[in-house]
Amino acid sequence: MVSIVKRGSTYRAQISLYKHGEHKKLTKSFTSKKEAQRWALENELEKGNGKQLAERNTTFADFFENWMYVIKKNDVKETTFQNYIRTSKIVRNLFQDIQLKDLNDIVIQRKIDEYAKTHSKKTTHEVLLKIKTALRDAYFRGYLTNDFAGLVKTRGKELPKRNKALSIMDFKKLRTYVLEHSDREFNLLVLVALETGMRRGELLGIRKEDLFEYGIKVRRSISPTSTDTSLKTKNSKRDVSINKEVYDLLNQLVAKDNGYLFDPDGFQQSAKLSKLLKKLDIDRTTFHGLRDTHASFLFSQEIDIAYVSQRLGHINIQTTQNYYLQLMPEKKHQQDADALNLLNSLSS
Template sequence: MATIIKRGNSYRAEISNYKHGVNKRLTKTFQTKAEAKLWAMQNEIAKGNGTDLAKRNDTFSEFFENWVKIVKKNDVRPATYLNYTRTIPIVKKLFGKIKLSELNDLVVQSKIDEYGSNHARKTTTEVLLKIRTSLRYAYGRGLLTTDFASLVKTRGDDAEERNKALSITEFKILRSYLLENHDTDFNILTLLALETGARRGELLGLKPDDIFEYGIKIMRSISPHSNDTRLKNKHSKRSVSINRKVYDILKNVKIKENGYIFDTDGFHQSSRLAKLLNKLDIQKTTFHGLRDTHASFLFSNDKIRLDYISQRLGHSNLQTTMNYYLKLMPEKKHLQDADALNLLDSL
């Protein structure tokens, strides 16, 4: 049973917590007796439900680091694991000595708001998603009494989109230039990105045996973060057709000593692309933006089926392609909204 002890102007709540014959008593001090009673009652209920109160006394920072290094390490690809490890110092700085037992949606929300005050919303969301997953794991292990993770949100304005799709006009200008100026590996890599919509790592992972008449086989992906060449998902392994002129250009690329067609070039493709786009007076985008440009071009043609585009892009499912479609072609949604309303009005 819990006990409440008055100590001067405050109240200390104590809870017995026997584990393996040892009483790891938990205590906490409050300004009012009502607060002390509430805390004691909540923890007695949690103890009755099987929650390990001793582990709830660990800091969230410690728990998060152990969760990443023990649990997530075996669940995700090395590149993804590296991304998780980069979140550890962020969590340590935000949560400090805050214990698992002290966490609730308001505490976590305040910390996410603090982080979001000087970071882009997308970056903040990525951090929150990892924290949410860890909180759900803690709840599943009985270290939290409630599953409040979904209540925490990111707020604020979204940062300006970096991976902008080029307009159809810009697409044609860039493609024409690359077809006429294929004297560098970078220009050929850029042309292939426009032609196939493949991810940068997938193109850097191409070997001579992956080239066929007329197309490329996506078999692996090169990452700047690890030596793991596995693809993003099982649907990423695919064949993508290219036209004859692009095929002829690609066949003339000199194979590198490591057996790949392209050199990684320090993974500086986006910075080199920025210089090229500036030279051609085309709006700035990233190398991944070329993938969005390819997708937009396909979406603009109503004759090309969505399931074909999904397969060509290597999406994990059709819903991913649908989300991509709505992001890149919002005017198409408005047109379809109008068509749907007109159809209903005709009844």
């Protein structure tokens, strides 16, 4: 049994224990109710049976926030945890005072559909995944009577992909321009993105000691929301080869006071890229789209998919196939022609 009582300016949390045949109580005071709830959750989990936690009249919003801090915080990268914090605010706004005992798949589906009215299907899916994880945890701990998370579906608008790969023609046009104007630091950043397929945070994390002849050691990633510089996955740690021309240009850069070659510049790279692409009359994409362009170009040139996957730092080849290897328009047209020629040959 959990009890949280406000006493003056503090909150006293109390949980019941059953040890050696005796009922005992564990009590501690905190300056905020949230701290008291998290302490109670942590200690209830340690009791081993997990059935008494916070009872079923706890609101889902409170459960999600407590679960996030106690269970997820130490299991995920800091930047990923920031996503959980943002989701927690969404959960609180959507579910408000709805309690665990009142949850079922219809309630969750209605709330998700409400959110989907103003958000893309991709964004809605990412929020729902975190909600489902929390629901399953609540079920396994005995706070929900049914495991209904799998019944809830993602809906929402299918928005045009922002991270789309450039055509081969636009890829060459952009590469030529930034190479010829590489005296500007931002242009050199774009060039390295096109040459390596590195993520934006990985590009901003390059230090002088990461350069080798001829390549870049990917060892850290810079984030606008966290001081954590660890890479996205263990496979993200890799060495990416570059040509001599790009290597020489990088070597000419003087490291900033913090040791990095590129200035984060308020993480406005996508806005700057948009202006550059507009100037060159190239279809808009994002910095992640440059990564997609790099992968798609290699794929269009018959580069082995295992190499492309390793170069991008993917956890497995399936990730590369699912998300990055889109056919560039010119390659698709050629493939269409080849396919028709094969079919036509059957009747000759």
